Amino acid sequence: MALAPDNISPEEWGIIWLSLKVSAAAMVATLPVGFALAWALARGRFPGRVLLDGLVHLPLVLPPVVTGWLLLIVFGGTGVAGRWLAAMGMPVMFRWTGAALAASVMALPLMVRAIRLSLESVDRRLEAAARTLGASPMRVFVTITLPLALPGVLAGMVLGFARSLGEFGATITFVSNIPGETQTLPLAIYAALQVPGQEGIVTRLALISVGLSLVALVASEVLTRRMGMRAHVL
Amino acid sequence: MSFEVDVSITRGSRRIAARFEAGPGITALFGRSGAGKTSVLDMIAGLARPDEGRIAVDGRALFDAAAGIDLRPEARGCGYVFQDYRLFPHMSVEGNLRYGWRLAAPDARWIDFEQVVEFLGLAGLLAARPRRLSGGEAQRVAIGRALLSGARFLLMDEPLSSLDAARREEIMRVIERIRDELALPILYVSHDRREVERLAGQIVEMD
Numbered sequence: 001m002a003l004a005p006d007n008i009s010p011e012e013w014g015i016i017w018l019s020l021k022v023s024a025a026a027m028v029a030t031l032p033v034g035f036a037l038a039w040a041l042a043r044g045r046f047p048g049r050v051l052l053d054g055l056v057h058l059p060l061v062l063p064p065v066v067t068g069w070l071l072l073i074v075f076g077g078t079g080v081a082g083r084w085l086a087a088m089g090m091p092v093m094f095r096w097t098g099a100a101l102a103a104s105v106m107a108l109p110l111m112v113r114a115i116r117l118s119l120e121s122v123d124r125r126l127e128a129a130a131r132t133l134g135a136s137p138m139r140v141f142v143t144i145t146l147p148l149a150l151p152g153v154l155a156g157m158v159l160g161f162a163r164s165l166g167e168f169g170a171t172i173t174f175v176s177n178i179p180g181e182t183q184t185l186p187l188a189i190y191a192a193l194q195v196p197g198q199e200g201i202v203t204r205l206a207l208i209s210v211g212l213s214l215v216a217l218v219a220s221e222v223l224t225r226r227m228g229m230r231a232h233v234l
Numbered sequence: 235m236s237f238e239v240d241v242s243i244t245r246g247s248r249r250i251a252a253r254f255e256a257g258p259g260i261t262a263l264f265g266r267s268g269a270g271k272t273s274v275l276d277m278i279a280g281l282a283r284p285d286e287g288r289i290a291v292d293g294r295a296l297f298d299a300a301a302g303i304d305l306r307p308e309a310r311g312c313g314y315v316f317q318d319y320r321l322f323p324h325m326s327v328e329g330n331l332r333y334g335w336r337l338a339a340p341d342a343r344w345i346d347f348e349q350v351v352e353f354l355g356l357a358g359l360l361a362a363r364p365r366r367l368s369g370g371e372a373q374r375v376a377i378g379r380a381l382l383s384g385a386r387f388l389l390m391d392e393p394l395s396s397l398d399a400a401r402r403e404e405i406m407r408v409i410e411r412i413r414d415e416l417a418l419p420i421l422y423v424s425h426d427r428r429e430v431e432r433l434a435g436q437i438v439e440m441d
Contacts, residue, residue: 134383
């Protein structure tokens with residue numbers, strides 16, 4: 001069995017662990033931003049809403065290498081945000097944090113979409129009923145809107161996590177392919193493919209990728225079904 | 235006067251206006267569908283903002299354009315019973331009943347949980363989820379939830395319209411008991427002449 005645990009070398013375990021760490025960090029970092037954007041797009045009425053919608057979705061259609069290059073300009077060693085982060089003790093260049101940042105940007109559109117759909121599916125009439133029962137807008141949000149939207153928010157998080165696991169182009173452009181630091185599963189597979197005789201590693205890592213992605217997609221689909229939404233990812 | 239209402243609101247290209255004063259007991263807001271009856275209830279509850287006018291209940295101004303008064307919905311002390319129940323689907327019946335009660339100031343609570351359960355016959359339903367309830371059961375829970383929120387008056391928007399004949403009779407008796415035993419002023423929207431004549435002491439026609 002190619003996938004028996006003792007066939008997986010310590011280096012490969014390290015790659016899997018790094019991938020999970022990068023994806024988890026990306027998911028956590030994207031959530032507040034993604035939720036705020038989803039809220040603004042679902043409930044906000046402001047000029048520039050369509051433009052904001054377009055910007056959020058840009059990483060979905062832009063060539064990932066372009067996204068990576070833009071990240072390099074903004075967050076690179078000479079970029080404004082890059083210097084600020086380095087000064088704050090959180091450098092991202094050639095670090096796993098940079099890989100998480102790239103994954104986070106690529107996961108954002110999917111997460112925003114799922115959360116936005118779930119917020120739009122919350123019946124505003126229930127919120128109005130809660131107001132008449134004495135709830136302030138903040139309490140309505142915490143006791144009615146959020147619980148009803150929660151399956152969609154979780155689905156968005158899982159989807160963002162899955163997208164992060166597969167992130168390749170923006171990452172390799174932005175923070176390169178450094179074993180132990182930025183070499184996540186897809187980058188490790190790519191690196192192994194460059195060297196003859198590495199078919200075993202490629203197969204194992206590819207199968208692990210398929211497994212992780214499938215689990216995440218099924219989890220997301222189950223959560224989506226639970227909330228009775230018609231927006232399925234499969 | 236229980237209700238003093240003199241308001242108007244623009245909905246799309248239509249202007250909906252209502253002006254009436256009503257004493258204690260049940261006042262029916264009667265008229266064909268689309269006459270704007272629900273808009274009037276929404277304005278009294280604070281869910282829609284009138285363009286102009288004044289709303290007072292038991293002498294307390296809830297909205298007064300001239301005086302710059304516009305109480306938030308949660309501060310109006312209104313128990314709104316909706317046509318479509320609007321029970322919270324993620325809470326049990328008990329959770330729904332206690333929702334407003336928890337939020338009410340202790341001195342605003344004039345009825346307690348056990349009394350409401352007894353009054354409306356909800357004892358067997360407390361653990362159930364709203365989607366398991368029949369229309370009549372859901373409407374009783376919605377009424378109980380409104381009473382427990384410390385409501386000083388009730389707004390009822392066609393509470394019988396989605397019920398069959400037997401359930402109608404059941405809810406009608408509940409409403410009569412609220413009128414007679416709890417002495418709560420009720421503004422009751424309906425387009426059914428017989429319903430209105432049986433329940434209401436006063437009828438306001440809207441066209």
